Amino acid sequence: MNFILEILGGFSALASPEVLAYMIIGFLIGTFFGAVPGLTSVLAIALLLPITYSLDVVPALVMCASIFMSGMYAGSITATTINIPGAPSSMMTSIEGYALMKKGQGANALGHAALGSMIGGVVGALLLIALTPIAAKVSLLIQTPGKFSLILFALVVIVISQRDAIAKGTIATLLGIMIATIGIDVMQPIARFNFGTETLVEGIDMMPLIIGTFAISEILYQAQQSRDPLTIDANTRNLAPIRRKDFLPSWHEIREIGFFTYLKSALIGYFIGVLPGAGGSMAAFVSYAEAMRKSKNPGEYGKGSREGIAAAETANNSMCGGAFVPMLMFGIPGDPTTAIVLGVLIINGLQPGPRLLDTQLDLIAPMFASLLISALILIPLTLYLLGPYFVKIVSIRKALLYSCIAVVALVGSYVATYSPFQMMLALVFGILAFFLRKQNYPTVTLLLGFILGPDLEQYLRRALSLNDGNPLTFLTSPDSLFFLVLTAIFFYFMVIRVPKTPKI
Amino acid sequence: MSSSSFAAKKGSLVLPLFLLIITTVYLATALQITPQFDEGLVGPSFVPVLASILMYVALGFVFRDILRTPAPTDDAADNEATAEDKPSLAAAIKIVLATAIYIAAFKTLGYPLSTFLYVYALLFFFKLENTGQIRRVAYSAIITAVFYVLFAMIFQVRLPMLEGLLP
Structure with a gap:
């Protein structure tokens, strides 16, 4: 009962003009970053991270949630209108949406994308609210060896999700773990890897790593591309303009897609979101493939299938709710965005775990409410108000855009400690991430390795010291054994018996 | 193998080589860590040493892939990107x-x-x-x-x- 009241209190917190303003600003920022190719909601939240030092925790989390939701939806805008997915999770939408755009039905495609995102976002947020207390109770059952095995499971899934780049994913993850070992040891009061300098004794802060990995590396990456990512070819420019009255999908089209498709896609998205490292791209891909497999009109896929758009967009927005569960209850981020939200929690002194619901639900509940309201109201409202101007809004010149990002990123790094050392660290990590990215190393796994590494080490050493150094404790403890078996199952299905890619 | 395709392969070896050096320095430092009290095998240097070993294994796979994969020919590379589009x-x-x-x-x-x-x-x-x-x-x-x-x-x-x- 108390939980329900706190959640309702979260909705009433949104009624405060300040919090509401941050939610709307966050939504617009997320829409812009999600829609512009090359920019992502991850980058938006990374740039926001330093600002959270000056914000209260509630507006900061509310803003993060609305950025997350809008960023996931907004990728469909440029995917449909100019055939360039604003975010990787909109890859499937670009196939179907742009095909409809070429037929003069771009507005209708955007309407279906928004409807799918809205349904997915709402279902994901409701499932998050409903299942978080259960997840909290389950998390209380996990003992120290189990916690180690759970984090190991998370890291293995993060690495094997990289499909064609497992070795590179492993390297990036290990690099993150290695960076995290710099500073005071997790169990003993000794400094490691400080190389005789005092500045490294405190360890590496998460913020310069995030800013460097996501902002600085993106600036360097875009600088070396001579072509502007928003170069629109002549054929696209000559397509029929987007009109507001065409946004609303017809009842007949919605019935043809089917309520079950929306629900199934939302559930697929949510549970993929719960998996560490899987993210929106996998949610959209799996849901799209499943919808195509069960479709009455599979021949429409690739030629402008509304069902395909609905499946992909419902799933990637539903993923937002799912990704929060492991982050809030176990401190294991489901995707890069929640990894940075975890940073916001830590900066504000909140520790993830079941106690969060007992003691600080009043701070978390507005974030849940923000996810739901962003999906239910702000997605359709933004489409209606800004839809006809989307292409113009995202057509900002690259030089101006990336200059602004550079200033926010570097000055933001300075904000945390008022020291140029953090700025320099951000640059160093940016250079490292740039070269990793150039050779297709997944930089997201570097961040997740950095976040999960210290806990992995701490639980490993604690579990062994509690059991006289006997490693069999990981097999005799039921919760630990469960996660080890789960790791083996995932490894079997994702690496040994690789799922087939659907042909379009 | 033409000179430019050899150069492309050499270019993709630079990053793993750099990581190899970093890992070696890291491992050497890890082996010098002196614990304040004895925790048995799994002390302050255990995870760093394990991470270094896993890193060597993963780098081994990356080196193998680079050396096994044929470098793109000049013509193919030219077809893929015009001079204007090539990253600088x-x-x-x-x-x-x-x-x-x-x-x-x-x-x-x-x-x-x-x-x-x-x-x-x-x-x-x-x-x-x-x-x-x-x-x-x-x-x-x-x-x-x-x-x-x-x-x-x-x-x-x-x-x-x-x-x-x-x-």
């Missing part, structure tokens, strides 16, 4: 240098002057075409002012203001 590392290097100078001068020159010069340089490196000098100067001033308002006035961040140059 020079622009990224210029931005790294400009950023390093900006960071070094940030406290001394203060936020307004250092940021103005930095933004002006970035606009130049990002090839803000068809734009005159006055416009570039105006853009630099506007961007500097907008983020000054955001950080210093809205979020109350104390930004350095030329005090480094004052006596």
Whole structure:
């Protein structure tokens, strides 16, 4: 009962003009970053991270949630209108949406994308609210060896999700773990890897790593591309303009897609979101493939299938709710965005775990409410108000855009400690991430390795010291054994018996 | 193998080699860690040593893949990207240098002057075409002012203001 009241209190917190303003600003920022190719909601939240030092925790989390939701939806805008997915999770939408755009039905495609995102976002947020207390109770059952095995499971899934780049994913993850070992040891009061300098004794802060990995590396990456990512070819420019009255999908089209498709896609998205490292791209891909497999009109896929758009967009927005569960209850981020939200929690002194619901639900509940309201109201409202101007809004010149990002990123790094050392660290990590990215190393796994590494080490050493150094404790403890078996199952299905890619 | 395809392969070996050196330095440092009390096998150096070993194994796979994969031929590479589209590392290097100078001068020159010069340089490196000098100067001033308002006035961040140059 108390939980329900706190959640309702979260909705009433949104009624405060300040919090509401941050939610709307966050939504617009997320829409812009999600829609512009090359920019992502991850980058938006990374740039926001330093600002959270000056914000209260509630507006900061509310803003993060609305950025997350809008960023996931907004990728469909440029995917449909100019055939360039604003975010990787909109890859499937670009196939179907742009095909409809070429037929003069771009507005209708955007309407279906928004409807799918809205349904997915709402279902994901409701499932998050409903299942978080259960997840909290389950998390209380996990003992120290189990916690180690759970984090190991998370890291293995993060690495094997990289499909064609497992070795590179492993390297990036290990690099993150290695960076995290710099500073005071997790169990003993000794400094490691400080190389005789005092500045490294405190360890590496998460913020310069995030800013460097996501902002600085993106600036360097875009600088070396001579072509502007928003170069629109002549054929696209000559397509029929987007009109507001065409946004609303017809009842007949919605019935043809089917309520079950929306629900199934939302559930697929949510549970993929719960998996560490899987993210929106996998949610959209799996849901799209499943919808195509069960479709009455599979021949429409690739030629402008509304069902395909609905499946992909419902799933990637539903993923937002799912990704929060492991982050809030176990401190294991489901995707890069929640990894940075975890940073916001830590900066504000909140520790993830079941106690969060007992003691600080009043701070978390507005974030849940923000996810739901962003999906239910702000997605359709933004489409209606800004839809006809989307292409113009995202057509900002690259030089101006990336200059602004550079200033926010570097000055933001300075904000945390008022020291140029953090700025320099951000640059160093940016250079490292740039070269990793150039050779297709997944930089997201570097961040997740950095976040999960210290806990992995701490639980490993604690579990062994509690059991006289006997490693069999990981097999005799039921919760630990469960996660080890789960790791083996995932490894079997994702690496040994690789799922087939659907042909379009 | 033509000289350019060999160069491409050599280029992709640089990063794993760099990581190999970093890992070796890391491992050597890990082996020198002296624990304050004995934890048995799994002490402060256990995870770093394990991470280093796993890193060597993963790097081994990457080296194997690079050496086994045939480098793209000159013709194929030409077909994939026109000269205009080919990524240029020079622009990224210029931005790294400009950023390093900006960071070094940030406290001394203060936020307004250092940021103005930095933004002006970035606009130049990002090839803000068809734009005159006055416009570039105006853009630099506007961007500097907008983020000054955001950080210093809205979020109350104390930004350095030329005090480094004052006596």
